[in-house]
Amino acid sequence: MTVTLAPPPAPQPPAVADPLDVLGVPGQVNLDYAATAPCARAAADAVAELLPWYGSVHRGAGALSRRCTLAYERARQTVGDFLGARADDHVVFTRNTTDALNLLARALPAGTTVVTFGGEHHANLLPWPRGSVRLPVPPDPAGAVRALDAALGELRRPAPSGPRGAQQGPPVLVAVTAASNVTGERWPVAELARVARRHGARIAVDAAQLAPHAPVDVAALDVDYVALSGHKLYAPFGAGVLVGRADWLDAAPPYLAGGGATSHVGAATHDVRWATGPARHEAGTPNLLGAVALAAVCAALADADRDALHDAEQALLTRLREGLAALPHVLELRMFGPAAPRVGIVSFVVAGRDSTEVAAELAATYDIGVRDGLFCAHPLARRLLDEAAARGGRRDLPPTALRASIGLGSTTGHVDRLLAALAALA
CATH class of the missing domain: 3.40.640.10 (Type I PLP-dependent aspartate aminotransferase-like (Major domain))
Incomplete structure (x- = not known):
């Protein structure tokens, strides 16, 4: 019996890395892009x-x-x-x-x-x-x-x-x-x-x-x-x-x-x-x-296709904002109406919880990095905190806020992990 051997597979060219891939640490969820974005491979x-x-x-x-x-x-x-x-x-x-x-x-x-x-x-x-x-x-x-x-x-x-x-x-x-x-x-x-x-x-x-x-x-x-x-x-x-x-x-x-x-x-x-x-x-x-x-x-x-990048980010941003709105005791900060155009940044508070403590717990327990404070925009942040308290009829809001920000490399998994963590903390 003659055995015919299949030809070896043709060598595949090495995958070309996307210059807009961002560097990161496995397991860590970085949602602090607005402070400092991760490094792109191109850089x-x-x-x-x-x-x-x-x-x-x-x-x-x-x-x-x-x-x-x-x-x-x-x-x-x-x-x-x-x-x-x-x-x-x-x-x-x-x-x-x-x-x-x-x-x-x-x-x-x-x-x-x-x-x-x-x-x-x-x-x-x-x-x-x-x-x-x-x-x-x-x-x-x-x-x-x-x-x-x-x-x-x-x-x-x-x-x-x-x-x-x-x-x-x-x-x-x-x-x-x-x-x-x-x-x-x-x-x-x-x-x-x-x-x-x-x-x-x-x-x-x-x-x-x-x-x-x-x-x-x-x-x-x-x-x-x-x-x-x-x-x-x-x-x-x-x-x-x-x-x-x-x-x-x-x-x-x-x-x-x-x-x-x-x-x-x-x-x-x-x-x-x-x-x-x-x-x-x-x-x-x-x-x-x-x-x-x-x-x-x-x-x-x-x-790059900036329109495609924008659409993907907006879908992720909508998922984040809708998820936050569904959480009891979480209030989003905003200047304009809820439908105003925006980029991938959301600031919010958890009623009854200190923002610094929430950020620390997100990092220590869930490996999620967000920003807390007044974001080097003290007059605006303080005003928005007061307005959120009035809008929500709350007297138990903390004096500072939390901020989650997304961009290249952010995924639905990152957003869902934050939402699940906040649900557990709140």
């Missing part, structure tokens, strides 16, 4: 590839320095493209969103009035000069547009002796978040930008929480400045960015005085000519690996 791979070549940026003629300088400037272009930067915008690398907004605050022309809302993260409340205008949190996105229109109308009211319609006074900057870090609710940035433009004001957008979840395009939104953090955009290597109009940045004193920010330094104390462009505000050795990691994630997201 880790980009850093690993460049590390053997690591060298000085803008300061050497050797092969390592030339390669690193090219990688740094390519990263700048990639991040600018990802954010829809205009041809004459500057893309300045910073440490994070807070650093970027502080840089912008230092660059404001003298006498600039800054208009913000009370729903901002501290990074968009604290850097601005004294005399800034803080508007109350509106009841809905349309209310934000109306409130800004009225406030700018007062600031830009023509003097009685001036020509009809003339705009008087110093510059005005509107500074607003694109998505709340407390509730995830989205602000009507494009509409606010149109109001600012109509009144001759500029607008800066804190995109730290929106950029990981949805496209942010400076030109399409018609905004003047955008700031974000790499560590919230799956690139936790200590880089952020400020993108926007060049004139204020080029006219301002350097954010840091030092090497790289100058075009000439003479022997006399004041014989200094400062550079223009991003270099003016990037003195010292830059965070090359942070910039490259951030650019790698931007490139991976630009190549």
Whole structure:
């Protein structure tokens, strides 16, 4: 009898890893993306590839320095493209969103009035000069547009002796978040930008929480400045960015005085000519690996199907919010109506339970990481806690809240595990 052996199976090509896979620890459920997102494979791979070549940026003629300088400037272009930067915008690398907004605050022309809302993260409340205008949190996105229109109308009211319609006074900057870090609710940035433009004001957008979840395009939104953090955009290597109009940045004193920010330094104390462009505000050795990691994630997201990612996240967010609403004694915090557009962030309280203790028990017993506190947005978080107590008719709410946030790599299993744990704890 002749035995015919089957041919060996053809070798299969190795599986190609998804650059948007996120790194994690097996068994741990990370629901704290809004504070710091996990590292995407694209960021880790980009850093690993460049590390053997690591060298000085803008300061050497050797092969390592030339390669690193090219990688740094390519990263700048990639991040600018990802954010829809205009041809004459500057893309300045910073440490994070807070650093970027502080840089912008230092660059404001003298006498600039800054208009913000009370729903901002501290990074968009604290850097601005004294005399800034803080508007109350509106009841809905349309209310934000109306409130800004009225406030700018007062600031830009023509003097009685001036020509009809003339705009008087110093510059005005509107500074607003694109998505709340407390509730995830989205602000009507494009509409606010149109109001600012109509009144001759500029607008800066804190995109730290929106950029990981949805496209942010400076030109399409018609905004003047955008700031974000790499560590919230799956690139936790200590880089952020400020993108926007060049004139204020080029006219301002350097954010840091030092090497790289100058075009000439003479022997006399004041014989200094400062550079223009991003270099003016990037003195010292830059965070090359942070910039490259951030650019790698931007490139991976630009190549991805953002609509599909958005739909998957929204389905998961709906599951989370509906599950929380079904739990007795759990109240969600919100600024606007329950159907307002939002990204994958939910803050809530468990009536009768201290939020810090609940977070600690979730971590110790269930291996679930969430955030507790006031989320570096104390005025907003305290207001929402008071409103939740009034809405629910409760007097036993804790003084701080819990926050669960999701993104790439989050699953229905993670959400269901949190809901089951909260049901057991409550």
